[in-house]
Amino acid sequence: MSNPLASDLNTLRKVVEQNANPGRFAQTFHLVPPTGWLNDPNGLCQLGDTYHAFFQYSPFSAEGGVKMWGHCTSHDMVRWTYEGTALYPDQPVDVGGVYSGSAYVEDGVMHVFYTGNVKREDDTNYDYVNTGREANTVYVTSTDGVNFGPKKLVMANADYPGDDTEHVRDPKVWRDGDTYYMVQGARKKDDTGEVLVFSSPDLVHWELCNRITSNTRFGYMWECPDYFELTDTGDFAPRDAVKVLSVSPQGLHGGDWDRRNVYQSGYFVLLGDVTGTCALLPFALWDAGFDFYAPQSFMADDGRRILIGWMGMPDEKTYTNLTVRDGWQHCFTVPREVTARNGRVLQWPIRELESFRTNGRKATDAIEASDTRAFDLLVEQVRSDEELSISLADQLQILWSDRKFELRFASEDMESVGAGRRSRFEYLDELRNVRVVGDVSSIEVFVNDGELAFSSRYYPNEYNVAVEAPGAQISLWDIDATE
Numbered sequence: 001m002s003n004p005l006a007s008d009l010n011t012l013r014k015v016v017e018q019n020a021n022p023g024r025f026a027q028t029f030h031l032v033p034p035t036g037w038l039n040d041p042n043g044l045c046q047l048g049d050t051y052h053a054f055f056q057y058s059p060f061s062a063e064g065g066v067k068m069w070g071h072c073t074s075h076d077m078v079r080w081t082y083e084g085t086a087l088y089p090d091q092p093v094d095v096g097g098v099y100s101g102s103a104y105v106e107d108g109v110m111h112v113f114y115t116g117n118v119k120r121e122d123d124t125n126y127d128y129v130n131t132g133r134e135a136n137t138v139y140v141t142s143t144d145g146v147n148f149g150p151k152k153l154v155m156a157n158a159d160y161p162g163d164d165t166e167h168v169r170d171p172k173v174w175r176d177g178d179t180y181y182m183v184q185g186a187r188k189k190d191d192t193g194e195v196l197v198f199s200s201p202d203l204v205h206w207e208l209c210n211r212i213t214s215n216t217r218f219g220y221m222w223e224c225p226d227y228f229e230l231t232d233t234g235d236f237a238p239r240d241a242v243k244v245l246s247v248s249p250q251g252l253h254g255g256d257w258d259r260r261n262v263y264q265s266g267y268f269v270l271l272g273d274v275t276g277t278c279a280l281l282p283f284a285l286w287d288a289g290f291d292f293y294a295p296q297s298f299m300a301d302d303g304r305r306i307l308i309g310w311m312g313m314p315d316e317k318t319y320t321n322l323t324v325r326d327g328w329q330h331c332f333t334v335p336r337e338v339t340a341r342n343g344r345v346l347q348w349p350i351r352e353l354e355s356f357r358t359n360g361r362k363a364t365d366a367i368e369a370s371d372t373r374a375f376d377l378l379v380e381q382v383r384s385d386e387e388l389s390i391s392l393a394d395q396l397q398i399l400w401s402d403r404k405f406e407l408r409f410a411s412e413d414m415e416s417v418g419a420g421r422r423s424r425f426e427y428l429d430e431l432r433n434v435r436v437v438g439d440v441s442s443i444e445v446f447v448n449d450g451e452l453a454f455s456s457r458y459y460p461n462e463y464n465v466a467v468e469a470p471g472a473q474i475s476l477w478d479i480d481a482t483e
């Protein structure tokens, strides 16, 4: 490492990592930072038989700091190995942080694009929305995710539309035919969120080819866009391909948004051509739980579309994470296979997780178990007209009653199991099945074959599960992902 700033950051982050002790809420099968702060998934890809996941990483404080890319690898997406830090903010184009981005793999090469964040500081009064900020699109390649070539600036503020603010970021790249495409999230000067679509013949020269937004204003900024197409596997496929435009909008208020998270992540099914004329169907949440943001997807070599979210929520003032006192904060969700059936987009934990199930138990109507630190619970053939309740750690209730599906913590106290979290709910027409995947300090709930998910961190003192679901078939396993 010849750059002295990168070299010193590398030395320092090793020191803090050596002293790390994740404490009693350490996860067993979720990607976590070795110490400090983690946010968005970045550069998700498969290279040979190895999955690579990078993450927004601030090793020096559990409350965040300058962003670099941490790096993990896995052969099964369940057991992750930390490989060190890949990209440091060590150049004029990214000195304010190596922000989020993606990896596009071709012929064994990872083509990585990210936002080099720069916040200028001099005696000018910058607002960092319309002035003072550089959103540099930086391109760098690697064949192993560890060693990277030189950073190349491929777009800067002047290359984005003049009616956008300086909030343009999070490039996600794919290829269609002979052309490469990139989406970036943006905030317009009139405070509307939009997606910019760029095209390129060679990954270096990029041109704007489309701007996509909703018919009516939907928040002031759309972060972390992603675009992909799914083959509809349903019996009456209304369309061959379901086109998914995923975004993380900020600034939604009023109506149901007021009872949800401060920021959202979801998708629009896109009709038409992402690079030309298109329209967006209504926004659907990826996840209605407390902790889910900035997801990114990639296509595995076997054709599966895999989505990983950050199990966290920025700027949320009403709840926290008790791991901060152990020097770390946040983790990724379990990777989810995304599919489409009869026009509906579904998410389901990657099938690899099932091979880590042990100690299977089955019951009808009800089940109780203790010591459930890492578990997988499936409740099937639910009678939609009956009430259902799943209690976790005596403190978190998952409830179905009168078309309302709810996650509710018994206490709102900041020191309690929910650390300030209280309730998240959505109304559903019916309830057919529920799957809950629990790790030491997280739960992820998948409803109706994955039509909707709810993710949350939780901090139990004792672990137990109790299900009451009249007439339903219940299966419960431990998950053992230790080597």
Ligand code: FRU
Pocket (backbone or CB within 6 Å): 039, 040, 056, 067, 099, 100, 101, 115, 169, 170, 223, 224, 293, 294, 314
């Ligand atoms: C989303 C986000 C991205 C940005 C990154 C910085 O959580 O704000 O838009 O690139 O985090 O860490």
